[in-house]
Amino acid sequence: MTKRRRVRAYLAIALVLVASFALAGPAGAQGSGPPDYRQYGELDSRIVIWVVSQLHLLFAAFVLGVPIFALITEYVGYRTQREQYDKLAHDFTKLLGAAFSTTAALGGLLALSLFALYPTFMSHMTDVFGDTYLWYGLLFFVEAFAMYFYLYSWKRLVGDKKKWHLLAGVLLNVSGVAVMLIANSWVTFMMSPPLAEVEAETGRVLTSGIVPLTAEWTGTVWEAINNPLWTPLNIHRFIGNITFGGFIVAGYAAVRFLNTKHEGLRSYYDWMGYIGSFIGVAAMIPMPFAGYFMGREIYSYSPVMGNNMMGGTFSWTFIIQAMLVGALFIGANFYLWSGMSRIPGAQRYSKYIKWLDVILIVCFAVWLTPHNLPLSPSEQAIIGGQFHPTLKFLGLMAAKNAVINFIIIATFGSFLIYRRANKGERLPVSQQGTGSKVIVGVGFGIAALALGWYAAVLFGLEPGDLDLSPDKGVFFTLPAYLLVGQILAGLVAVVLTFRDRGVQGQVLYLGAVVVNSVLILGPYGFVVMTQANPFLRNIAVAQWLITMSALVFVTAIDIVLLRGASEIGSIKWGKMTGRSQYALLLLLVGAVMLMSLMGYIRSGLREDWHIFGVLRDVSEGAFTPTMAEMSRVVASIVVVFMLLIAFVFWLAGLAESEGEEQVPSLTAVRPEPSIQPEPRAASGQD
Amino acid sequence: MRRVLNHKLGQFVILLLLAFLLFQFGIPWLSSAITGTAAPIPAHLLWTIYMPLVVLALLLFISANEQWWSEFKQPLLNLIVEQTPSGLVRLRRVLLVAVPLIAGGVAYLLIRPDISAPPELRSIHPAPPSSVSVGAETIDLRTAVNPYRGADGAPETGALAEGRAVYGQNCVICHGDSLEGDGLFATSFRPRPADFTDFGTIAQLQESYLFWRIATGGPGLPADGKGWNSAMPVWDETLSADEIWKVILYLYDATDQLPRAVGE
Known part of the structure; x- marks a missing residue:
């Protein structure tokens, strides 16, 4: 038995013992009949479940996010034949073993604790979801076997057999996502159970669902799974896992970078940090929209829950959320700007950084401004109330939608200048093959189809569809025409690109995005809010589509523009400031904080209901905690998780130190080597 | 003056000052123009959100470039740790006394008993019952x-x-x-x-x-x-x-x- 496996075995035994001990307490405390609630000794059951479930979720995000990251990078390595991508994917798959055991142990502890501490509630859940427990277990087996096969067959399935290895990676990801989908159905059912219609006079159940007064479930398992919040949460968590996987990699790389003086390893970890942050940020960009979709569906299911979320107690937690989201975007931009210092020729683009900085910070300030201000009585007296007469507008959804789109466009701008930082003379598009024209055409086609489809939806939308009077239809036309205008701007950009003026094409399209999505639809949102309120959601979708279309289409132009361009010099991997690595750590810690906070909000929105509106929580812990208590618990979870992750990385490091660590060449395929890896340093500080 | 304007630390201080003036006078002016009420920015908002954001923006911009960052830091390092002319050493000594005194004074002002009510976290649209x-x-x-x-x-x-x-x-x-x-x-x-x-x-x-x-x-x-x-x-x-x-x-x-x- 290797040292690493011994440690893992001890860890598993310790966790099982903790779980057994935890179960022994409540078992002895049982009275004659089955109680509704139990406790582990003096521990608050709500906090036990809160901490264990959040830690389980964070680890689950790790073991779902990292395989997605590994599969993407392995595929890139396979397609480009660059060895470093394959090594990066393999390195992170190795981390999965220990993380997988921890996730399973925490999941076991959570399940046992739920049955031990909340037996009546879990009895209800089992009545509804009993069948899914079997599927969950079986899929978990598939995931576990796929994970170990994926890990241990890495060195065997090479060459022509590589595609089979990639297939194993796909199986791992599909089974992992399927496990997540089942677990998501349980928690979303608790928030948005499909209600049965009951005849008031006779009490006869008319439609399938959960009966409000008795909590009896009369529907099928599928109806319970496919509850209103299931799809939004699935999308949100799936994208979130990719982001988290990327940031875990980036954070790991940053720690290793800061701890080594070996030039070859610094180059490798610098590159690793870049890849991790790139995948993380790319997945983070659609996250605000996934969140908006989720929030909208919460409002749709229950206006009461929606009001609690955005107008009530939980609105303060969204101020913290806004700060964390802003910090992630700022951290990502700062990392890209810092990275330009290691790219020869980047100084040509430095002048744009200050404008991107100004846009980001101004938008961030708007993003953070609450509608309802925390004021002292004297401040209230000065401004005449709890709302500032001017700044109050910045606190409303229309302003938030506008600035988040601008933040995303600015981040995309940072990425564009980073990409071209070391490019010299470009190969004119007219001299490139038809492949380039196809790339631009496909990019435009995707953008135009999405925008055109939604323009058609808006042109065909009847006011009655949104419960609006017929005269309100006049508000639908402006966004529809703006979508059409955006398509026309794209068409002009295509023509410009084909005439070797692609940069002007990019500027034109991005400029149109800012004008349409931010400067016009932003203020227009305020008008719609008061005049045709239900239409505001359509405005948000139009803004999102316009922004997303830029990401697809402008990237397509960029690929073609920089194709075959000469390089002023190669990227000097490893020549990065320490500050930039702390930005990567900020991304990781910020993501963990954000996930822990949002986990609390999502669950806390049910307030004193186990199953919202149906099964009331009458335990001692049914109250909504104060902001201070919430902050303490969430912060503790973040600290414990970071310590556990550090422990997992340390375990993985033990295995590394048993053999010689290979320093991968970052230049296996590239013609101009930037940094030649050197033999491992004798001091072995890494 | 030109030397100060061209130096990153000088630019940092001037921009900070300009931002403060903009918030302090620009927002009430804007407020007056839009709504007819010249409401100032509440101190909480100014000192906990807007000014820290301006500081953050300036530091991000300067520190993204190693050369600018060195230029920005150097006068501060000269003042605090480096071997410097006697004038600066005297200033250093003054600061060594003044900074703890100011910090202590601010801490005292923040924690001393106060009869005014604290800022309210009042929910304007709190959760309704079922x-x-x-x-x-x-x-x-x-x-x-x-x-x-x-x-x-x-x-x-x-x-x-x-x-x-x-x-x-x-x-x-x-x-x-x-x-x-x-x-x-x-x-x-x-x-x-x-x-x-x-x-x-x-x-x-x-x-x-x-x-x-x-x-x-x-x-x-x-x-x-x-x-x-x-x-x-x-x-x-x-x-x-x-x-x-x-x-x-x-x-x-x-x-x-x-x-x-x-x-x-």
Whole structure:
């Protein structure tokens, strides 16, 4: 038995013992009949479940996010034949073993604790979801076997057999996502159970669902799974896992970078940090929209829950959320700007950084401004109330939608200048093959189809569809025409690109995005809010589509523009400031904080209901905690998780130190080597 | 002066100062131009959000470039740790005494007992209950819709006129003729009565929410709504459920706003 496996075995035994001990307490405390609630000794059951479930979720995000990251990078390595991508994917798959055991142990502890501490509630859940427990277990087996096969067959399935290895990676990801989908159905059912219609006079159940007064479930398992919040949460968590996987990699790389003086390893970890942050940020960009979709569906299911979320107690937690989201975007931009210092020729683009900085910070300030201000009585007296007469507008959804789109466009701008930082003379598009024209055409086609489809939806939308009077239809036309205008701007950009003026094409399209999505639809949102309120959601979708279309289409132009361009010099991997690595750590810690906070909000929105509106929580812990208590618990979870992750990385490091660590060449395929890896340093500080 | 303007630390300080002046005087001016009220930025907002963001923006910009960062740091390092001319050493000594004194003074001012009330985290739209009772009638707030609205959302004309009368008899004294929260009694209350023309009030809410707020008033607010700090009376003993629905109809119609749809 290797040292690493011994440690893992001890860890598993310790966790099982903790779980057994935890179960022994409540078992002895049982009275004659089955109680509704139990406790582990003096521990608050709500906090036990809160901490264990959040830690389980964070680890689950790790073991779902990292395989997605590994599969993407392995595929890139396979397609480009660059060895470093394959090594990066393999390195992170190795981390999965220990993380997988921890996730399973925490999941076991959570399940046992739920049955031990909340037996009546879990009895209800089992009545509804009993069948899914079997599927969950079986899929978990598939995931576990796929994970170990994926890990241990890495060195065997090479060459022509590589595609089979990639297939194993796909199986791992599909089974992992399927496990997540089942677990998501349980928690979303608790928030948005499909209600049965009951005849008031006779009490006869008319439609399938959960009966409000008795909590009896009369529907099928599928109806319970496919509850209103299931799809939004699935999308949100799936994208979130990719982001988290990327940031875990980036954070790991940053720690290793800061701890080594070996030039070859610094180059490798610098590159690793870049890849991790790139995948993380790319997945983070659609996250605000996934969140908006989720929030909208919460409002749709229950206006009461929606009001609690955005107008009530939980609105303060969204101020913290806004700060964390802003910090992630700022951290990502700062990392890209810092990275330009290691790219020869980047100084040509430095002048744009200050404008991107100004846009980001101004938008961030708007993003953070609450509608309802925390004021002292004297401040209230000065401004005449709890709302500032001017700044109050910045606190409303229309302003938030506008600035988040601008933040995303600015981040995309940072990425564009980073990409071209070391490019010299470009190969004119007219001299490139038809492949380039196809790339631009496909990019435009995707953008135009999405925008055109939604323009058609808006042109065909009847006011009655949104419960609006017929005269309100006049508000639908402006966004529809703006979508059409955006398509026309794209068409002009295509023509410009084909005439070797692609940069002007990019500027034109991005400029149109800012004008349409931010400067016009932003203020227009305020008008719609008061005049045709239900239409505001359509405005948000139009803004999102316009922004997303830029990401697809402008990237397509960029690929073609920089194709075959000469390089002023190669990227000097490893020549990065320490500050930039702390930005990567900020991304990781910020993501963990954000996930822990949002986990609390999502669950806390049910307030004193186990199953919202149906099964009331009458335990001692049914109250909504104060902001201070919430902050303490969430912060503790973040600290414990970071310590556990550090422990997992340390375990993985033990295995590394048993053999010689290979320093991968970052230049296996590239013609101009930037940094030649050197033999491992004798001091072995890494 | 030119040397200061060209130096990164000098630019940092000047931009910080300019930003402060912009917030301090620019926002009230803007506020005055837009709304007619020259309201300054509340100190909490200025010192906990806006100014830290400006500092962050400047530091991000400077530190993204190693050369600028070195230039920015150097005068500070000279002052604090480097071997420097005697003038700077004297300044260093003064700072060594002054900075702890200032920090101590600020700490004292922050923690000393104060008779003024602390800033409030008051929820403007706190969580409503599932249902509310008016007379013998129990209204389910999660599903209730205004019975005096047609299928297309248009208000019934007669009900609207009655709602207007209810408003005139009961609400106008505080919420005002124009519904801007500026009735005769308005200045006597803090917080002032709600301004229904504000985008952030009734346009954000379903009609069932307004029903609850009118029916149970300030005393019906949950803890985070700080019911003790609201002068809104309880109306369910004075008005019938029908009258409440009608006055809600009038509030939206008179302000040319629409209630938030249930499915939104």
